[in-house]
Amino acid sequence: MRSRLSINVVGCHAEGEIGDVIVGGVLPPAGNTMMERMIAMERDHDHIRQLLICEPRGSVARHVNLIVPPITPGCAAGAIIMEPTEYVPMSGSNTICVATVLLETGMVPMQEPITRFKLDMPGGVIEVTAECRDGKCRSITFRNAPAFAAVLDGALEIEGHGTIPLDIAYGGMFFGIVDAQALGFQIRPDEARDLAILGEKIRKAAREQFDVSHPEFPNVRGVSIVQFAMPFQGSGAVTRNTCIVAPGRSDRSPTGTGTSARMAVLQARGLMGAGDVLIHESIIGSRFIGKILEVGDRGGVTTIIPQITGRAWITGQHTYYVDPEDPWQSGYMLSDTWGVTPTLKQ
Numbered sequence: 001m002r003s004r005l006s007i008n009v010v011g012c013h014a015e016g017e018i019g020d021v022i023v024g025g026v027l028p029p030a031g032n033t034m035m036e037r038m039i040a041m042e043r044d045h046d047h048i049r050q051l052l053i054c055e056p057r058g059s060v061a062r063h064v065n066l067i068v069p070p071i072t073p074g075c076a077a078g079a080i081i082m083e084p085t086e087y088v089p090m091s092g093s094n095t096i097c098v099a100t101v102l103l104e105t106g107m108v109p110m111q112e113p114i115t116r117f118k119l120d121m122p123g124g125v126i127e128v129t130a131e132c133r134d135g136k137c138r139s140i141t142f143r144n145a146p147a148f149a150a151v152l153d154g155a156l157e158i159e160g161h162g163t164i165p166l167d168i169a170y171g172g173m174f175f176g177i178v179d180a181q182a183l184g185f186q187i188r189p190d191e192a193r194d195l196a197i198l199g200e201k202i203r204k205a206a207r208e209q210f211d212v213s214h215p216e217f218p219n220v221r222g223v224s225i226v227q228f229a230m231p232f233q234g235s236g237a238v239t240r241n242t243c244i245v246a247p248g249r250s251d252r253s254p255t256g257t258g259t260s261a262r263m264a265v266l267q268a269r270g271l272m273g274a275g276d277v278l279i280h281e282s283i284i285g286s287r288f289i290g291k292i293l294e295v296g297d298r299g300g301v302t303t304i305i306p307q308i309t310g311r312a313w314i315t316g317q318h319t320y321y322v323d324p325e326d327p328w329q330s331g332y333m334l335s336d337t338w339g340v341t342p343t344l345k346q
Contacts, residue, residue: 003321009052009064010105011315012097015286016252018062019097019312020052023105025319028068029080035089035217037068038080038122042087047330049082054331057320060084060249060338063091065098067107070120076108078120084338085246089123089145089220090172092256092288092308096140099128100312103137110135121145123172123217139311143293146303147171147260149268150212158205166202168212171260171306173224175243176206180228187230187240187283192250195283199226199244200339215299225251227258232266235276242283247339253310254280259290260306267292267304 008024029045031037041048051057052064068078079098081091098119102108108117115130115137124145131138151168156176158164167177183198185191206223213221230240241262243255251258259280266272278290287310294305322329 001321002323004324005322007048007052007320009318009320010101011318012101012312013315014093014096014100014253014312015288015310016282016284017093017255018252019091019094020062020064021098021101022048022052022064022066023101023107026066028066028078032071034071034078034080034120035122035219037071037078038087038089039219041066041080041082049087050330051322052320053082053084054333056328057331060247061252063094065094067098067102072118072120072125074118075120075125076117077102080122083245086224087122088173088224088257089214089217090121090126090257092142092144092172092259092310093251093253093312095119095121095126095128095142095256096310096312099130099140099142100137101314103130103132104314110137137312139309141307141309142256144172144256144260144306144308146296146298147264147306148298148301148303149264150174151210152265152268154210156202156205156209158201166206166210167265168206168210168223169261169264170212170214171262171264172257173220174212174222175225175227175258175261176202176223177227177229177262177265178202180230180241183228185228187228187242189283192283195228195242195250196244196248199228200246200248202226203244203246215301225255225258227255227262229262232271232278235272236279238279238281238287240281240283250283252282252284253286254282254288256288256290256308256310259288259308260304263290263292263306264304267295268302
């Protein structure tokens with residue numbers, strides 16, 4: 001066997017969503033901040049994402065996280081999140097996977113019953129509290145970076161559906177949030193394909209019609225994910241949702257950043273406040289518990305500090321090789337699984 005590289009990956013999923021973690025074989029990209037490192041990874045080393053997420057080694061249903069040394073003092077580790085079509089400042093399910101892998105592989109010492117540490121992420125420092133028992137990480141709770149509502153009841157034109165109301169909020173990336181029930185959905189597994197097709201139509205239209213950007217990260221702009229949300233059932237009650245990850249599939253988890261974005265919208269509407277809880281359920285029935293820790297102001301924008309709790313499980317270990325004669329060293333994408341939008345830039 002010959003290979004021009006060797007990449008060690010720990011397989012993991014958080015409430016059903018795959019968030020595998022690179023633990024060896026890839027050096028950290030250059031940069032003085034984690035955001036700069038994320039940008040450098042996309043600009044100079046995107047072949048790693050393509051190799052691991054595209055076929056024949058990966059799939060559209062996979063995310064991959066690169067563990068790197070932290071830049072911010074006091075953090076145990078840093079992480080760069082690679083999704084099927086983009087690099088994002090923050091992801092809830094991926095953070096839960098990263099934290100679980102760090103603890104269960106011994107990269108971060110496990111303390112029972114509670115282990116606390118910080119992760120250095122492109123979107124900010126994330127405080128992690130892990131419930132640990134019998135050498136196992138039972139759940140991860142993290143304090144997310146500030147989330148905020150950017151657009152409420154925006155008028156979005158969708159071919160075949162006319163004008164529909166759209167909320168846009170940042171929870172780690174920008175989410176376009178629509179009323180699932182008003183569009184004829186109940187968020188059931190048998191609706192997954194129809195949700196994915198319409199979700200991509202909405203995402204593309206939202207990116208064309210609403211130019212939203214993060215006030216601190218000008219490179220973070222435009223709707224990345226569309227959330228189909230069922231009506232809010234009140235604090236502490238279960239509310240179902242699904243988030244359509246580009247290029248068009250339902251997130252199997254309830255989506256931590258999507259839960260953060262939804263809570264920001266609900267707070268802006270006066271339906272949630274500090275201390276209130278949103279139990280978000282995914283299309284497969286898995287759950288994240290979201291809580292608003294604080295409501296504040298950041299540069300004239302009302303923000304919330306979300307807290308998210310969920311679980312992850314390690315699925316295995318794998319070492320990836322690339323034979324120098326392999327004609328598909330960077331992988332490939334086909335429209336039967338990848339749709340027609342391989343990157344958000346298109």
